[in-house]
Amino acid sequence: MxxxxxxxxxxxxxxxxxxxxxxxxxxxxxxxxxxxxxxxxxxxxxxxxxxxxxxxxxxxxxxxxxxxxxxxxxxxxxxxxxxxxxxxxxxxxxxxxxxxxxxxxxxxxxxxxxxxxxxxxxxxxxxxxxxxxxxxxxxxxxxxxxxxxxxxxxxxxxxxxxxxxxxxxxxxxxxxxxxxxxxxxxxxxxxxxxxxxxxxxxxxxxxxxxxxxxxxxxxxxxxxxxxxxxxxxxxxxxxxxxxxxxxxxxxxxxxxLTYLQTVRALSRVTEVGGYVAPGHSRRVSRLAKSVGCELGMRESDLLELEYAALMHDIGQLSLRDPVAGGATVFALPREQRRIAELGSAVIRETGVLDSVAELVRRQCEPSMGDGDDGPPPLGSRVIKVANAVDDLAGESADPERVQAVLERLRMDGFGEYDPDVVEAAARAIERAAARW
The missing domain is CATH 1.10.1760 (Arp2/3 complex 21 kDa subunit ARPC3)
Structure with missing residues (x-):
């Protein structure tokens, strides 16, 4: 599992x-x-x-x-x-x-x-x-x-x-x-x-x-x-x-430590409210951190990545009708962007997590970007891949399903997922499976 x-x-x-x-x-x-x-x-x-x-x-x-x-x-x-x-x-x-x-x-x-x-x-x-x-x-x-x-x-x-x-x-x-x-x-x-x-x-x-x-x-x-x-x-x-x-x-x-505990508690609101599957935010956060390590991200960047990954779905709290199963990967691009924008706005209200809010805001953009801002930050690209893996595989006990999900991300023909991040995710999952 x-x-x-x-x-x-x-x-x-x-x-x-x-x-x-x-x-x-x-x-x-x-x-x-x-x-x-x-x-x-x-x-x-x-x-x-x-x-x-x-x-x-x-x-x-x-x-x-x-x-x-x-x-x-x-x-x-x-x-x-x-x-x-x-x-x-x-x-x-x-x-x-x-x-x-x-x-x-x-x-x-x-x-x-x-x-x-x-x-x-x-x-x-x-x-x-x-x-x-x-x-x-x-x-x-x-x-x-x-x-x-x-x-x-x-x-x-x-x-x-x-x-x-x-x-x-x-x-x-x-x-x-x-x-x-x-x-x-x-x-x-x-x-x-x-x-x-x-x-x-x-x-x-x-x-x-x-x-x-x-x-x-x-x-x-x-x-x-x-x-x-x-x-x-x-x-x-x-x-x-x-x-x-x-x-x-x-x-x-x-x-x-208090900051991290507060963010973790806040991330569970979407789970308690039934907007996402139980444990989704924490699994995405853990996978995102492992991928960040594979990519050689600095410790300070890893901390921001952890915060952003924990709260990447918090924008769903503003939806009238929850996304089916909480899996935003199946939502329309317009809906994904709306969720990201709402989540970013909530995080910016803290006044001290602006960089985290930016990672959340751009998490649904294609790997090469879709506007004048250029490619999204590496942390956003990591969250996009980690979220897709968990949305598609969930808590599946079947290794073949996980590999099928990774292969699906590799075959993405629209540039949605960064190939380097997908390969880093594959290595992180393979290493974790070997240790387990």
Whole structure:
């Protein structure tokens, strides 16, 4: 059966080796991070901890930061305070004027324990983390630590001819390298999960992490430099600004989530009123997003596409007589345009979704356009194909019917459907069927 889960952007959770085959990049990232974590713990247990009070203070900060992790748009889990604390411990040269001597492996061991303790309450409450995101946070610290700690003796204020600026430049450079490494890793995992182009995923990750990533890196450097004079009290002083930033990002994520929930609720009005088949809007939205990923659309464009696909039939609420079965693909072109125009007008009333309203308004136009405005936006062409597939196939359990629908769209001789979008839809459906 072609249910709404059939078109989900993520494969159904599989156990064991099947999931490893589905997401090898994700498994590799988690495995590498786990290897460094286990190795650092074993090495530190054998050689022993040094300066236990400092390690404990930073470990507690990291654990609390991991406990307060947040989920940003795009299902990205971040722990700004934990990451800043880990970077601060990595860059720590002196504490209150006294030179510190912890090794790179002790840093990784403290970070591992802090991450684990911070995640335990979440796991106990049934909120298991996205392990690839935890692994990425760990790998960033691995890269920075292994590149910085070997040079601590030369950078320490107690060394001969010491100057502060080489240490600061190295810290800033490593933060930038760590941020870029994280973006590349996140892009690889995201491209694998969404089946989109890695270049598109990389640009999305750079935009998503730019502001917060720089704030985390700067806070980590400030914690390390401030602790040189203030001691452990610097942890509290320079963590506070990051907490304010985290609260702002959390509110932003909540607003985005509320927006999406509101749009989803609004899209169900047509189903409750009997204007369209149950689940139609959600199935069209899921297929449209999958097709958008196949075509390499940016994350921001995918979000607008999701909104537009959810509300593409909302104009039917203004009809006196509902379209038979809610399938607008069978309606006359004039009626289709009227539904699109009415839906667009409703969406424009929000005052903040004008681009979404434009996608809805032009969803029924031929692929090459029919006026002076030129071809409709890619999102409109995607919605047109996704809507036609669901109108014609519905929840059919017969794969041959789905293929027949796709073949019908391919054979369209009037230029109604974009051939590239139709082929992308075929690939998305085939991939979803293979995962299912």
């Amino acid at each position: 072609i249910t709404e889960e059939f078109y989900t952007m993520r494969a159904p959770r599989r156990a064991g080796a099947w999931r490893m085959l589905d997401e090898p990049v994700r498994v590799l990232v988690v495995a590498i991070a786990a290897a460094f974590a286990a190795g650092s713990l074993l090495w530190t247990l054998i050689t022993g901890f040094v300066e236990g009070q400092t390690a404990l203070a930073f470990g507690v900060l990291i654990a609390l930061g991991e406990l307060a992790r947040i989920t940003l748009p795009g299902n990205r889990e971040v722990a700004p305070v934990a990451s800043a604390g880990a970077i601060g411990y990595t860059f720590l040269l002196t504490l209150g004027g006294d030179t510190v001597h912890h090794s790179a492996w002790q840093v990784l061991a403290v970070v591992t324990v802090g991450f684990a303790l911070g995640e335990l309450p979440h796991i106990a409450a049934g909120r298991s983390p996205e392990w690839s995101d935890v692994a990425r946070r760990m790998l960033v610290i691995v890269a920075i630590t292994l590149a910085f700690r070997p040079f601590v003796d030369a950078l320490s204020p107690g060394s001969t001819h010491w100057q502060w600026w080489p240490a600061l430049l190295l810290m800033a450079a490593l933060v930038l390298v760590g941020w870029l490494t994280d973006a590349v890793t996140a892009a690889a995992v995201r491209a694998e999960r969404l089946r989109t182009r890695i270049t598109v995923a990389f640009r999305d990750e750079l935009r998503a992490h730019a502001g917060l990533g720089m704030a985390i890196g700067a806070s980590g450097i400030l914690i390390a430099l401030a602790s040189t004079i203030t001691g452990l009290s610097g942890l509290l002083v320079f963590t506070a600004p990051l907490l304010v930033t985290q609260v702002a990002f959390r509110r932003f994520a909540e607003v985005r």
